[in-house]
Amino acid sequence: MIAALGSVFLHAPGATANANGLQITGLGGASAPWTIVVLLTFLSLIPSLLLCITPFARLLIVFHFLRQALGLQTTPSNQTLIGLSMIMTFFLMQPVGAVIYDTAVTPLQAGTITPLQALERAGTPMRQFMAHYVRDKDVALFLELAKEPRPHNVQDLSFRVMLPAYILSELKAGFQIGTVLFLPFLVVDMVVASITTSVGMMQLPPVVISTPLKLLLFLMVDGWHLLISSLMRSFN
Template sequence: MNKKIAIALFALQLFALSIHTRTFAADPLPNVSVSIGGESGSQPGTSALSLLLLITVLSVAPAILVLMTSFTRIVIVLGFVRTSLGTQQSPPNQVLIGLAMFLTFFIMAPTFGQVNETALQPYLKGEITQSEALSKAAVPMKKFMFNQTREKDLLLFMNYTKTPKPKTYEDIPITVMVPAYALSEIRTAFQMGFMIFIPFLIIDMVVSSTLMAMGMMMLPPVMISLPFKILLFVLVDGWYLIVKSLLQSFHT
């Protein structure tokens, strides 16, 4: 009986497969073609060159986000917080990066607003060319980076490239400004990370000395100090203080 049921089910599957095949054979898939560029080709943002430029910008967008915004300092400081607490993967990387990205958008909102007002919107309306839009967009970004960059770091790259002394920040090449800004951001982030490490390091030293005095050599000090570090961090509202310090560390 079971064999007859299995044969019947197999026959039904073959019948359904044959109907499915005939349907697709009767109605073949339509041809789909994609063309780049409009009929006139004069409108901004519709030419093949504009689409190629857009794809290029999207491909380098992570580098732009990391090196030309506040993201570098924020994500390094948040990483120091997690390391000093000793919580390993808590908060997870996705949470830290997500928080860093939203803080970056919050801090960079005035700068992005200027870029949109002076460069993006006039370009979309066809009032300026692409080269003019890029030049106008670079001015607010240079201003933001210049306010956070140390003079020593800026002179390092200017002397290496033999760049003449600029009159204003607008005259500084973007190829000089970006690495100088990134170097300054890393230094500032490590300074903030060092200050974050100090109270947690004191707790580790006190717990380790106490365990050694009690003769508990085999007990890992991390197991005892971790709850105290988390308790201290919660009592002082650590995340609020960290975010507040990050926001206040950026000069406008």
């Protein structure tokens, strides 16, 4: 068993044998310690990258608005909403990830480019994706704050400007969708509150009556289907 594992390891990419024994090289021909440092750093930055360069923030904001509009405090749970946001994010980012894999990851594994060149290649499709949803107003703001010259096209924008502008645009879009989603349920709350007050039901909180009505309304119109379809189409 040990001999078989040794033979597999010797034939794996990045492992070479010479007269002095086994020599392990990292990705792109770099040293193994530096490759490990880069990979561990990247893994620690994945949560931040998920928020900064993907639609995850917009989706999660809308789902939290929905929960508050329905009058539910813990249902669906935070873990459920985060998991749903991650699945939707993976669905939306899969084409971009495929391009990054073909243009950056595969050549890096083959050793034809360096890790820095792979990062540059991976940044191009990400910049193109974010450019579709970033607002010119936000880009102009961070260009002014960074004191950078106005670029000729999107490819000339630095990530120092693109990332905060994209996050700000996503926050605005999430709050806009969440506010529109909140209004129909607010009308139900107002109607129930006015009816209970007019009939003298002062001891019964209106939320006790309005919450089941809002849930019935949400289920009758197939709310989850409408919400997810609208969110997915907002990224087209």
